[in-house]
Amino acid sequence: MPSNLTSPVPPQVGATASVAGGRANGARDTLSGVTGGPHEKVPPREGLERVLTGIAGEPLVILLTGHPDPDSIGGALAHQRICESLGVPATIAHVLPVSHRENRALVKLLNVEMQQISNSHELSHYKYLSLVDTCTTEASLEIPADLKLLTVVDHHRALSGKLDAAFVDVRPSIGATCSIYAEYLQGGLTPLDGERRDDARVATALLFGIQTDTDDFTLATPADFAAAAYAKAYCDAEVLKRVGRRTVSAAAMDVLGRALANLSVVRDFAFAGVGMVPSGDRDAIGAAADYILMREDLDTVLVYGVVDDRVDGSLRTTSPSVDPAVFIQTAFGRDRDGKPYGGGRSDKGGFQIPLGLLADCEDTDRLWALVQEMLENRLERVVPDIERDDHRERERDRDRDRDRDTHHTRRRRTDP
Numbered sequence: 141m142p143s144n145l146t147s148p149v150p151p152q153v154g155a156t157a158s159v160a161g162g163r164a165n166g167a168r169d170t171l172s173g174v175t176g177g178p179h180e181k182v183p184p185r186e187g188l189e190r191v192l193t194g195i196a197g198e199p200l201v202i203l204l205t206g207h208p209d210p211d212s213i214g215g216a217l218a219h220q221r222i223c224e225s226l227g228v229p230a231t232i233a234h235v236l237p238v239s240h241r242e243n244r245a246l247v248k249l250l251n252v253e254m255q256q257i258s259n260s261h262e263l264s265h266y267k268y269l270s271l272v273d274t275c276t277t278e279a280s281l282e283i284p285a286d287l288k289l290l291t292v293v294d295h296h297r298a299l300s301g302k303l304d305a306a307f308v309d310v311r312p313s314i315g316a317t318c319s320i321y322a323e324y325l326q327g328g329l330t331p332l333d334g335e336r337r338d339d340a341r342v343a344t345a346l347l348f349g350i351q352t353d354t355d356d357f358t359l360a361t362p363a364d365f366a367a368a369a370y371a372k373a374y375c376d377a378e379v380l381k382r383v384g385r386r387t388v389s390a391a392a393m394d395v396l397g398r399a400l401a402n403l404s405v406v407r408d409f410a411f412a413g414v415g416m417v418p419s420g421d422r423d424a425i426g427a428a429a430d431y432i433l434m435r436e437d438l439d440t441v442l443v444y445g446v447v448d449d450r451v452d453g454s455l456r457t458t459s460p461s462v463d464p465a466v467f468i469q470t471a472f473g474r475d476r477d478g479k480p481y482g483g484g485r486s487d488k489g490g491f492q493i494p495l496g497l498l499a500d501c502e503d504t505d506r507l508w509a510l511v512q513e514m515l516e517n518r519l520e521r522v523v524p525d526i527e528r529d530d531h532r533e534r535e536r537d538r539d540r541d542r543d544r545d546t547h548h549t550r551r552r553r554t555d556p
């Protein structure tokens with residue numbers, strides 16, 4: 141989710157259709173005052189069609205917020221297709237770069253034309269603005285006063301505030317904005333039929349958007365599955381396979397390597413220190429914990445390192461009895477202001493412990509040795525069986541024994 145979604149709606153975006161307060165904000169409720177009599181129930185697809193038909197010929201810009209991700213790109217492509225079928229020339233624009241390699245691959249393989257803009261003059265020749273997968277515009281970009289917000293289609297929980305748009309369809313209960321657009325298409329607004337040239341690219345982008353925004357369908361609702369099934373029939377399987385290839389940065393792999401090399405296992409709990417981590421690679425700590433949690437005999441993993449002037453760590457768990465926030469508080473306590481050093485939700489958590497003056501220590505080996513000792517002392521509060529020093533040696537011995545055993549087994553198997 142773009143980070144500035146919590147920022148207030150810019151003043152240019154005033155108020156008529158309320159999107160405050162939860163899931164009852166489907167266009168069925170919000171559209172009524174705009175497209176017909178106050179009590180007329182209009183299906184969202186029809187509402188969008190009416191609003192866009194009403195501005196036929198006028199240039200519209202679809203402005204993406206944050207770093208464009210598959211859900212916003214897929215939704216924007218579908219929105220552009222709908223606009224153009226109704227005679228509205230539509231341009232997709234964004235302010236922040238497409239940052240993930242997978243997303244850049246998506247843009248390239250599907251030939252998505254997007255214009256990166258840096259100042260509001262570049263918006264001056266557009267009459268209307270459409271927001272896709274967001275309710276707010278980029279905070280760093282001033283929206284020209286005469287650029288009218290026309291449509292908002294999103295699935296993020298709405299801010300308490302009002303959106304002055306002729307068409308608003310915000311559904312926090314759905315897993316992806318792409319699912320909402322697939323529904324418009326399937327409902328008859330430029331339906332996919334395999335005949336248009338861009339059917340495959342729109343379908344592929346929609347499916348990839350649904351897949352990524354629902355964490356590979358683990359968070360998908362029945363509506364997301366229905367939308368995915370619809371898009372799947374027209375998508376380009378080869379492109380989807382290529383963009384879906386998971387990639388890991390070199391820095392993340394390096395951190396993972398250190399985590400694996402330093403892993404200590406106590407029954408189903410494992411922890412690993414990864415040493416100094418550049419602040420730009422901080423996410424690699426969490427990614428390493430995610431990866432190690434895949435090990436079948438583990439259910440809780442903690443990975444930590446030194447990032448800038450603090451100890452930074454991530455906790456991951458699949459155990460029903462481990463609450464990351466409680467775990468972190470029990471281990472590390474609270475700072476002088478009474479604030480815990482970290483928190484989390486049911487399956488993941490993170491913590492940051494400032495090093496204070498110690499951060500200035502130039503001997504990073506000694507600093508790291510201190511940090512390790514402190515961490516392991518604290519972890520003992522939660523996992524009492526951690527026996528330091530000799531513990532790791534025992535692990536190594538056991539590994540060596542196991543390697544030898546496997547080796548023997550293999551030999552026995554191949555021996556006649």
Ligand SMILES: [Mn+2]
Binds near residue numbers: 212273353
């Ligand atoms: Mn989304």
